[in-house]
């Protein structure tokens with residue numbers, strides 16, 4: 001069966017070691033147990049701790065990876081409307097190696113763009129399971145933040161240009177090409193606190209307040 005329109009990415013872990021060879025062994029074992037064309041217990045992609053991306057099943061093929069079949073037009077993630085990506089390793093115990101995380105991020109970024117993916121979830125969001133392990137699960141917000149970056153709004157562009165004219169930031173193009181999440185808090189605060197366009201003052205005050213409250217919360221005040 002074909003997925004016409006994947007809307008979700010579901011993240012898994014393998015509860016094995018994370019090597020490339022293990023990835024190949026998983027494919028071999030699955031094919032021995034269920035047959036070469038079986039879609040049972042498989043993933044569209046696997047990511048190794050060496051940073052390899054193993055492309056296993058075609059992206060447009062509905063496979064059994066999350067335990068819920070559902071419908072392609074459902075608003076809940078299920079096999080029929082999602083791509084399954086497995087990070088090889090046991091992330092209930094281990095931390096995700098940075099090279100593996102970056103490879104995953106690159107892969108997911110491309111898929112989100114290609115299919116207009118609307119959400120990225122952990123397997124545990126779909127059914128009662130530990131998968132993808134606490135240490136990978138807790139990094140999903142980071143993945144989402146990175147791949148769903150919003151383009152700059154007009155007022156943000158003006159803030160950046162203003163800051164550039166005043167010499168607070170050095171490279172205009174770099175800042176304009178980055179989404180807002182790419183700025184450090186210090187940069188944002190420095191720009192916002194010195195920005196004097198009265199039309200935007202209310203919004204700016206609100207943002208500065210939010211950022212300050214967030215920082216205070218983090219340092220435990």
Ligand SMILES: [Zn+2]
Nearest residue numbers: 012013123131
């Ligand atoms: Zn899983």
